[in-house]
Amino acid sequence: MAQVLKEEVRNRILDAAEKVFYKKDYRSAKLTEIAKEAGIPVALIYTYFKNKEVLFDAVISSVYLNFESAFDEEESLENGLPSERFVEVGESYIHELLKERKKLIILMDKSSGTKHTEAKQKLIAQMQVHIEVGLKRQSKKEYDPMLSHILASNFTEGLLEIARHYQNEEWAKEMLKLIAKCYYKGVESL
Structure with a gap:
Protein backbone atom coordinates (compact mmCIF):
# COMPACT_ATOMS: atom_id res chain seq x y z
CA MET A 1 0.00 0.00 0.00
CA ALA A 2 2.80 2.44 0.90
CA GLN A 3 4.48 1.80 -2.46
CA VAL A 4 1.26 2.76 -4.28
CA LEU A 5 1.10 5.99 -2.30
CA LYS A 6 4.75 6.78 -3.08
CA GLU A 7 4.11 6.24 -6.80
CA GLU A 8 0.96 8.37 -6.64
CA VAL A 9 2.84 11.24 -4.95
CA ARG A 10 5.71 10.98 -7.44
CA ASN A 11 3.24 11.13 -10.34
CA ARG A 12 1.48 14.15 -8.79
CA ILE A 13 4.84 15.92 -8.56
CA LEU A 14 5.65 15.07 -12.20
CA ASP A 15 2.22 16.22 -13.40
CA ALA A 16 2.50 19.45 -11.43
CA ALA A 17 6.04 20.06 -12.68
CA GLU A 18 4.91 19.55 -16.28
CA LYS A 19 2.16 22.15 -15.81
CA VAL A 20 4.48 24.69 -14.20
CA PHE A 21 7.38 24.17 -16.64
CA TYR A 22 4.92 24.44 -19.54
CA LYS A 23 3.33 27.61 -18.18
CA LYS A 24 6.66 29.24 -17.38
CA ASP A 25 10.00 27.64 -18.23
CA TYR A 26 12.83 25.95 -16.36
CA ARG A 27 14.46 29.14 -15.11
CA SER A 28 11.37 30.89 -13.84
CA ALA A 29 9.60 27.83 -12.41
CA LYS A 30 9.92 27.52 -8.65
CA LEU A 31 9.75 24.33 -6.64
CA THR A 32 7.30 26.07 -4.31
CA GLU A 33 4.94 26.56 -7.27
CA ILE A 34 5.28 22.91 -8.24
CA ALA A 35 4.62 21.79 -4.67
CA LYS A 36 1.55 24.03 -4.47
CA GLU A 37 0.24 22.64 -7.79
CA ALA A 38 0.83 19.08 -6.50
CA GLY A 39 -0.76 19.87 -3.13
CA ILE A 40 2.27 18.79 -1.14
CA PRO A 41 4.95 20.42 1.04
CA VAL A 42 7.96 21.56 -0.99
CA ALA A 43 10.29 19.41 1.14
CA LEU A 44 8.50 16.30 -0.15
CA ILE A 45 9.74 17.02 -3.68
CA TYR A 46 13.30 16.45 -2.42
CA THR A 47 12.28 12.96 -1.26
CA TYR A 48 11.72 12.03 -4.89
CA PHE A 49 14.01 14.38 -6.82
CA LYS A 50 17.44 15.67 -5.81
CA ASN A 51 16.79 19.14 -7.26
CA LYS A 52 14.84 21.06 -9.89
CA GLU A 53 17.14 19.92 -12.70
CA VAL A 54 16.62 16.22 -11.89
CA LEU A 55 12.86 16.87 -11.76
CA PHE A 56 13.01 18.63 -15.13
CA ASP A 57 14.91 15.67 -16.62
CA ALA A 58 12.25 13.29 -15.31
CA VAL A 59 9.47 15.39 -16.87
CA ILE A 60 10.99 15.45 -20.35
CA SER A 61 12.62 12.00 -20.33
CA SER A 62 9.79 10.31 -22.23
CA VAL A 63 10.16 12.69 -25.19
CA TYR A 64 13.85 13.30 -25.25
CA LEU A 65 14.54 13.38 -28.92
CA ASN A 66 16.70 10.95 -30.72
CA PHE A 67 15.43 10.96 -34.26
CA GLU A 68 18.53 9.12 -35.44
CA SER A 69 16.92 5.69 -35.19
CA ALA A 70 13.85 6.85 -37.15
CA PHE A 71 16.10 8.54 -39.72
CA ASP A 72 18.27 5.41 -40.01
CA GLU A 73 15.21 3.20 -40.44
CA GLU A 74 13.78 5.53 -43.10
CA GLU A 75 17.11 5.74 -44.93
CA SER A 76 17.46 1.94 -44.90
CA LEU A 77 14.35 1.59 -47.05
CA GLU A 78 15.59 0.99 -50.56
CA ASN A 79 12.48 1.78 -52.57
CA GLY A 80 10.10 4.69 -52.82
CA LEU A 81 10.19 8.44 -52.89
CA PRO A 82 11.29 10.31 -49.75
CA SER A 83 7.63 11.16 -49.05
CA GLU A 84 6.68 7.47 -49.20
CA ARG A 85 9.52 6.49 -46.87
CA PHE A 86 8.39 9.23 -44.45
CA VAL A 87 4.83 7.87 -44.44
CA GLU A 88 6.14 4.36 -43.83
CA VAL A 89 8.47 5.26 -40.94
CA GLY A 90 8.64 8.88 -39.80
CA GLU A 91 4.98 9.81 -39.62
CA SER A 92 4.07 7.33 -36.86
CA TYR A 93 7.08 8.42 -34.80
CA ILE A 94 5.99 12.05 -34.99
CA HIS A 95 2.39 11.15 -34.08
CA GLU A 96 3.69 9.48 -30.92
CA LEU A 97 5.79 12.54 -30.18
CA LEU A 98 2.77 14.82 -30.54
CA LYS A 99 0.93 12.79 -27.90
CA GLU A 100 3.52 14.21 -25.50
CA ARG A 101 3.34 17.68 -27.05
CA LYS A 102 3.56 19.68 -23.82
CA LYS A 103 6.73 17.85 -22.85
CA LEU A 104 8.07 18.38 -26.36
CA ILE A 105 7.43 22.12 -26.06
CA ILE A 106 9.04 22.19 -22.62
CA LEU A 107 12.14 20.50 -24.04
CA MET A 108 12.36 22.61 -27.20
CA ASP A 109 11.20 26.03 -25.98
CA LYS A 110 11.52 26.11 -22.21
CA SER A 111 14.75 24.32 -21.31
CA SER A 112 17.11 27.30 -21.17
CA GLY A 113 19.42 26.91 -18.20
CA THR A 114 19.50 23.10 -18.40
CA LYS A 115 21.75 20.63 -20.16
CA HIS A 116 18.95 20.42 -22.77
CA THR A 117 19.24 24.04 -23.90
CA GLU A 118 20.50 22.94 -27.33
CA ALA A 119 17.85 20.22 -27.89
CA LYS A 120 16.19 22.08 -30.74
CA GLN A 121 19.51 22.78 -32.48
CA LYS A 122 20.52 19.14 -32.06
CA LEU A 123 17.26 18.02 -33.66
CA ILE A 124 17.77 20.44 -36.55
CA VAL A 129 22.10 15.32 -42.07
CA HIS A 130 19.04 13.22 -42.91
CA ILE A 131 17.98 15.69 -45.60
CA GLU A 132 21.49 15.79 -47.06
CA VAL A 133 21.46 11.99 -47.32
CA GLY A 134 18.06 12.13 -49.03
CA LEU A 135 19.15 14.82 -51.49
CA LYS A 136 22.28 12.87 -52.45
CA ARG A 137 20.17 9.77 -52.90
CA GLN A 138 17.70 11.35 -55.29
CA SER A 139 19.74 13.94 -57.16
CA LYS A 140 23.09 14.06 -58.89
CA LYS A 141 23.32 17.79 -58.24
CA GLU A 142 25.22 18.95 -55.19
CA TYR A 143 23.42 21.55 -53.07
CA ASP A 144 24.76 24.11 -50.66
CA PRO A 145 24.43 22.63 -47.11
CA MET A 146 22.54 25.78 -46.11
CA LEU A 147 19.56 24.46 -48.10
CA SER A 148 19.41 21.35 -45.91
CA HIS A 149 19.77 23.48 -42.79
CA ILE A 150 16.91 25.77 -43.83
CA LEU A 151 14.67 22.81 -44.70
CA ALA A 152 15.48 21.12 -41.38
CA SER A 153 14.79 24.33 -39.44
CA ASN A 154 11.49 24.90 -41.22
CA PHE A 155 10.28 21.32 -40.78
CA THR A 156 11.22 21.35 -37.09
CA GLU A 157 9.47 24.67 -36.53
CA GLY A 158 6.40 23.38 -38.40
CA LEU A 159 6.28 20.35 -36.12
CA LEU A 160 6.57 22.59 -33.07
CA GLU A 161 3.81 24.86 -34.35
CA ILE A 162 1.53 21.83 -34.60
CA ALA A 163 2.43 20.99 -30.98
CA ARG A 164 1.96 24.59 -29.78
CA HIS A 165 -1.45 25.01 -31.43
CA TYR A 166 -2.66 21.42 -30.98
CA GLN A 167 -6.43 21.09 -31.27
CA ASN A 168 -6.89 17.33 -31.33
CA GLU A 169 -5.23 14.21 -32.71
CA GLU A 170 -7.10 14.25 -36.01
CA TRP A 171 -6.24 17.92 -36.60
CA ALA A 172 -2.56 17.25 -35.79
CA LYS A 173 -2.44 14.30 -38.20
CA GLU A 174 -3.97 16.39 -40.97
CA MET A 175 -1.61 19.32 -40.36
CA LEU A 176 1.41 17.00 -40.31
CA LYS A 177 0.25 15.40 -43.54
CA LEU A 178 -0.10 18.83 -45.20
CA ILE A 179 3.25 20.09 -43.96
CA ALA A 180 4.97 16.86 -45.04
CA LYS A 181 3.30 17.07 -48.46
CA CYS A 182 4.51 20.66 -48.98
CA TYR A 183 7.96 19.77 -47.71
CA TYR A 184 8.42 16.56 -49.68
CA LYS A 185 6.89 17.84 -52.91
CA GLY A 186 9.37 20.71 -52.72
CA VAL A 187 12.33 18.44 -51.99
CA GLU A 188 11.29 15.91 -54.64
CA SER A 189 11.17 18.71 -57.23
CA LEU A 190 14.92 19.32 -56.85
Missing part, protein backbone atom coordinates in the same frame (compact mmCIF):
# COMPACT_ATOMS: atom_id res chain seq x y z
CA ALA A 125 21.33 19.17 -37.02
CA GLN A 126 20.16 15.54 -37.07
CA MET A 127 17.43 16.40 -39.54
CA GLN A 128 19.87 18.38 -41.70
Whole structure:
Protein backbone atom coordinates (compact mmCIF):
# COMPACT_ATOMS: atom_id res chain seq x y z
CA MET A 1 0.00 0.00 0.00
CA ALA A 2 2.80 2.44 0.90
CA GLN A 3 4.48 1.80 -2.46
CA VAL A 4 1.26 2.76 -4.28
CA LEU A 5 1.10 5.99 -2.30
CA LYS A 6 4.75 6.78 -3.08
CA GLU A 7 4.11 6.24 -6.80
CA GLU A 8 0.96 8.37 -6.64
CA VAL A 9 2.84 11.24 -4.95
CA ARG A 10 5.71 10.98 -7.44
CA ASN A 11 3.24 11.13 -10.34
CA ARG A 12 1.48 14.15 -8.79
CA ILE A 13 4.84 15.92 -8.56
CA LEU A 14 5.65 15.07 -12.20
CA ASP A 15 2.22 16.22 -13.40
CA ALA A 16 2.50 19.45 -11.43
CA ALA A 17 6.04 20.06 -12.68
CA GLU A 18 4.91 19.55 -16.28
CA LYS A 19 2.16 22.15 -15.81
CA VAL A 20 4.48 24.69 -14.20
CA PHE A 21 7.38 24.17 -16.64
CA TYR A 22 4.92 24.44 -19.54
CA LYS A 23 3.33 27.61 -18.18
CA LYS A 24 6.66 29.24 -17.38
CA ASP A 25 10.00 27.64 -18.23
CA TYR A 26 12.83 25.95 -16.36
CA ARG A 27 14.46 29.14 -15.11
CA SER A 28 11.37 30.89 -13.84
CA ALA A 29 9.60 27.83 -12.41
CA LYS A 30 9.92 27.52 -8.65
CA LEU A 31 9.75 24.33 -6.64
CA THR A 32 7.30 26.07 -4.31
CA GLU A 33 4.94 26.56 -7.27
CA ILE A 34 5.28 22.91 -8.24
CA ALA A 35 4.62 21.79 -4.67
CA LYS A 36 1.55 24.03 -4.47
CA GLU A 37 0.24 22.64 -7.79
CA ALA A 38 0.83 19.08 -6.50
CA GLY A 39 -0.76 19.87 -3.13
CA ILE A 40 2.27 18.79 -1.14
CA PRO A 41 4.95 20.42 1.04
CA VAL A 42 7.96 21.56 -0.99
CA ALA A 43 10.29 19.41 1.14
CA LEU A 44 8.50 16.30 -0.15
CA ILE A 45 9.74 17.02 -3.68
CA TYR A 46 13.30 16.45 -2.42
CA THR A 47 12.28 12.96 -1.26
CA TYR A 48 11.72 12.03 -4.89
CA PHE A 49 14.01 14.38 -6.82
CA LYS A 50 17.44 15.67 -5.81
CA ASN A 51 16.79 19.14 -7.26
CA LYS A 52 14.84 21.06 -9.89
CA GLU A 53 17.14 19.92 -12.70
CA VAL A 54 16.62 16.22 -11.89
CA LEU A 55 12.86 16.87 -11.76
CA PHE A 56 13.01 18.63 -15.13
CA ASP A 57 14.91 15.67 -16.62
CA ALA A 58 12.25 13.29 -15.31
CA VAL A 59 9.47 15.39 -16.87
CA ILE A 60 10.99 15.45 -20.35
CA SER A 61 12.62 12.00 -20.33
CA SER A 62 9.79 10.31 -22.23
CA VAL A 63 10.16 12.69 -25.19
CA TYR A 64 13.85 13.30 -25.25
CA LEU A 65 14.54 13.38 -28.92
CA ASN A 66 16.70 10.95 -30.72
CA PHE A 67 15.43 10.96 -34.26
CA GLU A 68 18.53 9.12 -35.44
CA SER A 69 16.92 5.69 -35.19
CA ALA A 70 13.85 6.85 -37.15
CA PHE A 71 16.10 8.54 -39.72
CA ASP A 72 18.27 5.41 -40.01
CA GLU A 73 15.21 3.20 -40.44
CA GLU A 74 13.78 5.53 -43.10
CA GLU A 75 17.11 5.74 -44.93
CA SER A 76 17.46 1.94 -44.90
CA LEU A 77 14.35 1.59 -47.05
CA GLU A 78 15.59 0.99 -50.56
CA ASN A 79 12.48 1.78 -52.57
CA GLY A 80 10.10 4.69 -52.82
CA LEU A 81 10.19 8.44 -52.89
CA PRO A 82 11.29 10.31 -49.75
CA SER A 83 7.63 11.16 -49.05
CA GLU A 84 6.68 7.47 -49.20
CA ARG A 85 9.52 6.49 -46.87
CA PHE A 86 8.39 9.23 -44.45
CA VAL A 87 4.83 7.87 -44.44
CA GLU A 88 6.14 4.36 -43.83
CA VAL A 89 8.47 5.26 -40.94
CA GLY A 90 8.64 8.88 -39.80
CA GLU A 91 4.98 9.81 -39.62
CA SER A 92 4.07 7.33 -36.86
CA TYR A 93 7.08 8.42 -34.80
CA ILE A 94 5.99 12.05 -34.99
CA HIS A 95 2.39 11.15 -34.08
CA GLU A 96 3.69 9.48 -30.92
CA LEU A 97 5.79 12.54 -30.18
CA LEU A 98 2.77 14.82 -30.54
CA LYS A 99 0.93 12.79 -27.90
CA GLU A 100 3.52 14.21 -25.50
CA ARG A 101 3.34 17.68 -27.05
CA LYS A 102 3.56 19.68 -23.82
CA LYS A 103 6.73 17.85 -22.85
CA LEU A 104 8.07 18.38 -26.36
CA ILE A 105 7.43 22.12 -26.06
CA ILE A 106 9.04 22.19 -22.62
CA LEU A 107 12.14 20.50 -24.04
CA MET A 108 12.36 22.61 -27.20
CA ASP A 109 11.20 26.03 -25.98
CA LYS A 110 11.52 26.11 -22.21
CA SER A 111 14.75 24.32 -21.31
CA SER A 112 17.11 27.30 -21.17
CA GLY A 113 19.42 26.91 -18.20
CA THR A 114 19.50 23.10 -18.40
CA LYS A 115 21.75 20.63 -20.16
CA HIS A 116 18.95 20.42 -22.77
CA THR A 117 19.24 24.04 -23.90
CA GLU A 118 20.50 22.94 -27.33
CA ALA A 119 17.85 20.22 -27.89
CA LYS A 120 16.19 22.08 -30.74
CA GLN A 121 19.51 22.78 -32.48
CA LYS A 122 20.52 19.14 -32.06
CA LEU A 123 17.26 18.02 -33.66
CA ILE A 124 17.77 20.44 -36.55
CA ALA A 125 21.33 19.17 -37.02
CA GLN A 126 20.16 15.54 -37.07
CA MET A 127 17.43 16.40 -39.54
CA GLN A 128 19.87 18.38 -41.70
CA VAL A 129 22.10 15.32 -42.07
CA HIS A 130 19.04 13.22 -42.91
CA ILE A 131 17.98 15.69 -45.60
CA GLU A 132 21.49 15.79 -47.06
CA VAL A 133 21.46 11.99 -47.32
CA GLY A 134 18.06 12.13 -49.03
CA LEU A 135 19.15 14.82 -51.49
CA LYS A 136 22.28 12.87 -52.45
CA ARG A 137 20.17 9.77 -52.90
CA GLN A 138 17.70 11.35 -55.29
CA SER A 139 19.74 13.94 -57.16
CA LYS A 140 23.09 14.06 -58.89
CA LYS A 141 23.32 17.79 -58.24
CA GLU A 142 25.22 18.95 -55.19
CA TYR A 143 23.42 21.55 -53.07
CA ASP A 144 24.76 24.11 -50.66
CA PRO A 145 24.43 22.63 -47.11
CA MET A 146 22.54 25.78 -46.11
CA LEU A 147 19.56 24.46 -48.10
CA SER A 148 19.41 21.35 -45.91
CA HIS A 149 19.77 23.48 -42.79
CA ILE A 150 16.91 25.77 -43.83
CA LEU A 151 14.67 22.81 -44.70
CA ALA A 152 15.48 21.12 -41.38
CA SER A 153 14.79 24.33 -39.44
CA ASN A 154 11.49 24.90 -41.22
CA PHE A 155 10.28 21.32 -40.78
CA THR A 156 11.22 21.35 -37.09
CA GLU A 157 9.47 24.67 -36.53
CA GLY A 158 6.40 23.38 -38.40
CA LEU A 159 6.28 20.35 -36.12
CA LEU A 160 6.57 22.59 -33.07
CA GLU A 161 3.81 24.86 -34.35
CA ILE A 162 1.53 21.83 -34.60
CA ALA A 163 2.43 20.99 -30.98
CA ARG A 164 1.96 24.59 -29.78
CA HIS A 165 -1.45 25.01 -31.43
CA TYR A 166 -2.66 21.42 -30.98
CA GLN A 167 -6.43 21.09 -31.27
CA ASN A 168 -6.89 17.33 -31.33
CA GLU A 169 -5.23 14.21 -32.71
CA GLU A 170 -7.10 14.25 -36.01
CA TRP A 171 -6.24 17.92 -36.60
CA ALA A 172 -2.56 17.25 -35.79
CA LYS A 173 -2.44 14.30 -38.20
CA GLU A 174 -3.97 16.39 -40.97
CA MET A 175 -1.61 19.32 -40.36
CA LEU A 176 1.41 17.00 -40.31
CA LYS A 177 0.25 15.40 -43.54
CA LEU A 178 -0.10 18.83 -45.20
CA ILE A 179 3.25 20.09 -43.96
CA ALA A 180 4.97 16.86 -45.04
CA LYS A 181 3.30 17.07 -48.46
CA CYS A 182 4.51 20.66 -48.98
CA TYR A 183 7.96 19.77 -47.71
CA TYR A 184 8.42 16.56 -49.68
CA LYS A 185 6.89 17.84 -52.91
CA GLY A 186 9.37 20.71 -52.72
CA VAL A 187 12.33 18.44 -51.99
CA GLU A 188 11.29 15.91 -54.64
CA SER A 189 11.17 18.71 -57.23
CA LEU A 190 14.92 19.32 -56.85
